[in-house]
Amino acid sequence: MRNRTLVKDLAAKEDGPVILGGWVEKLRDQKRIQFIILRDESGDVQVTYPRPVVDEAPVEDDALAAKVSTLTNGSFVWVTGRLKHDERVKLGGLEVQLDDLEIVTLADPETPIADDTSIDKRMDWRFLDIRRPEMNLVFRVQTTIENAWREYWMENGFNEIHSPKLMASPSESNAELFKLEYFETHAYLAQSPQFYKQMAMTAGLGRIFEIGPVFRADPSFTSRHATEFTSVDIEVSWIDSHEDIMDIQEQLMVRAISAVAEKHGAEILSRFGVEVVVPTVPFPRIPLAEAIEIVAARGHEITRGGDMDPEGERQIAAHVEETFGHQFVFLTDYPATVRPFYHMRNETDPTLTKSYDLIWRGTEITTGAQREHRYDVLVEQVKQKGLEPEGLQTYLDFFKYGAPTHGGFGMGLLRVLMLLLHQPNIREVGFLFRGPNRLEP
Numbered sequence: 001m002r003n004r005t006l007v008k009d010l011a012a013k014e015d016g017p018v019i020l021g022g023w024v025e026k027l028r029d030q031k032r033i034q035f036i037i038l039r040d041e042s043g044d045v046q047v048t049y050p051r052p053v054v055d056e057a058p059v060e061d062d063a064l065a066a067k068v069s070t071l072t073n074g075s076f077v078w079v080t081g082r083l084k085h086d087e088r089v090k091l092g093g094l095e096v097q098l099d100d101l102e103i104v105t106l107a108d109p110e111t112p113i114a115d116d117t118s119i120d121k122r123m124d125w126r127f128l129d130i131r132r133p134e135m136n137l138v139f140r141v142q143t144t145i146e147n148a149w150r151e152y153w154m155e156n157g158f159n160e161i162h163s164p165k166l167m168a169s170p171s172e173s174n175a176e177l178f179k180l181e182y183f184e185t186h187a188y189l190a191q192s193p194q195f196y197k198q199m200a201m202t203a204g205l206g207r208i209f210e211i212g213p214v215f216r217a218d219p220s221f222t223s224r225h226a227t228e229f230t231s232v233d234i235e236v237s238w239i240d241s242h243e244d245i246m247d248i249q250e251q252l253m254v255r256a257i258s259a260v261a262e263k264h265g266a267e268i269l270s271r272f273g274v275e276v277v278v279p280t281v282p283f284p285r286i287p288l289a290e291a292i293e294i295v296a297a298r299g300h301e302i303t304r305g306g307d308m309d310p311e312g313e314r315q316i317a318a319h320v321e322e323t324f325g326h327q328f329v330f331l332t333d334y335p336a337t338v339r340p341f342y343h344m345r346n347e348t349d350p351t352l353t354k355s356y357d358l359i360w361r362g363t364e365i366t367t368g369a370q371r372e373h374r375y376d377v378l379v380e381q382v383k384q385k386g387l388e389p390e391g392l393q394t395y396l397d398f399f400k401y402g403a404p405t406h407g408g409f410g411m412g413l414l415r416v417l418m419l420l421l422h423q424p425n426i427r428e429v430g431f432l433f434r435g436p437n438r439l440e441p
Contacts, residue, residue: 004020015082016083018083019078019080022044032053034069048095075105076104080098082096119427124441126432138421139431140264146211157207165214193210195398197210198371198406208235215228223425226426226434227435228434233411237404242355244407245369246358249409251281279326284324288331298318327360330359333346343371355368363419370407371407373406375400
């Protein structure tokens with residue numbers, strides 16, 4: 001393998017020989033000098049080649065100049081040259097003087113997308129769209145976030161699991177399920193790892209996390225929904241209430257956003273015009289019933305029957321920003337009528353659950369709760385939801401032989417990225433989007 005230098009590492013190197021591998025972002029093929037803006041996964045740099053001159057005229061048959069002239073935007077090349085620091089160079093204060101060029105592949109000169117291309121068209125050519133520096137930054141930010149979470153989990157005794165995505169029965173309800181043939185029977189794609197997270201608690205694993213795909217047969221065409229997305233899940237044993245899970249989530253969000261601010265804050269400000277704000281703890285907490293009243297006083301009536309709608313989320317976020325100067329808010333104490341059967345009921349008011357949603361800048365990113373761990377109570381709550389215990393017996397069996405108190409949450413990774421970078425749509429921050437009318441590329 002060649003001793004390739006990344007563009008981001010050039011500034012720290014002394015002047016001298018370097019080998020670069022990247023693609024041509026732009027070519028200026030002038031009479032006396034050729035300029036290549038070369039980009040790799042870490043940044044871009046100016047490569048220059050002064051054409052050889054004889055009697056003050058460029059040499060007509062210079063092979064290297066001719067090779068440079070064939071380049072098209074997007075072509076992948078190896079560049080061998082000499083690094084030179086020069087503060088007069090606008091692009092990073094350095095350039096590479098070209099000695100040799102190897103063309104790996106020439107790109108079609110007619111690119112199918114441009115900066116003003118619609119998002120649907122850009123999704124058709126996502127591999128080209130991702131070449132933009134902003135998109136490169138998105139995936140570096142995502143990596144930093146996940147690494148910060150993993151560091152927290154490792155420091156606090158969590159175990160990682162990888163739950164199956166093929167299931168014999170629905171994971172939460174009979175709605176929004178993808179059903180598929182499975183040999184002589186059928187299976188479902190997992191809506192969440194919920195059942196298996198709870199199985200891990202009854203198995204004695206104590207604290208677990210998973211980052212993995214989930215599937216929802218939801219025909220929504222909103223800016224925050226997808227039919228396949230990455231869910232960030234935890235489950236924790238021996239909790240006293242859902243407040244313990246909320247405390248952990250606060251720590252996770254502060255840990256991740258702090259890491260992003262430290263590592264990428266300046267570049268995010270430059271690329272997206274967004275200042276990364278590390279939240280203070282504790283996050284504000286508002287019971288749902290109170291939040292609905294606050295939203296009504298602001299002129300928006302909730303008609304969902306005990307749940308927030310998108311405009312309600314935006315309004316309660318605006319209230320929290322104005323009142324507490326905070327971008328996050330926990331909405332707590334959701335009615336049992338709008339929560340799954342496995343959410344634990346409030347001891348003093350069984351019409352409410354020990355659950356929450358986390359709202360960030362007007363969008364829900366997380367649902368969490370303390371789970372019901374008592375077998376007989378679970379069976380009764382299954383019946384109250386109009387479900388048949390027999391169809392959930394494998395899940396219910398997890399609790400027949402003892403279970404600790406436990407709770408957890410599920411969080412949408414792309415929503416976190418979208419809100420952190422102030423993007424209008426999760427499609428802008430995901431690798432490849434899957435929705436009701438998109439299965440390619």
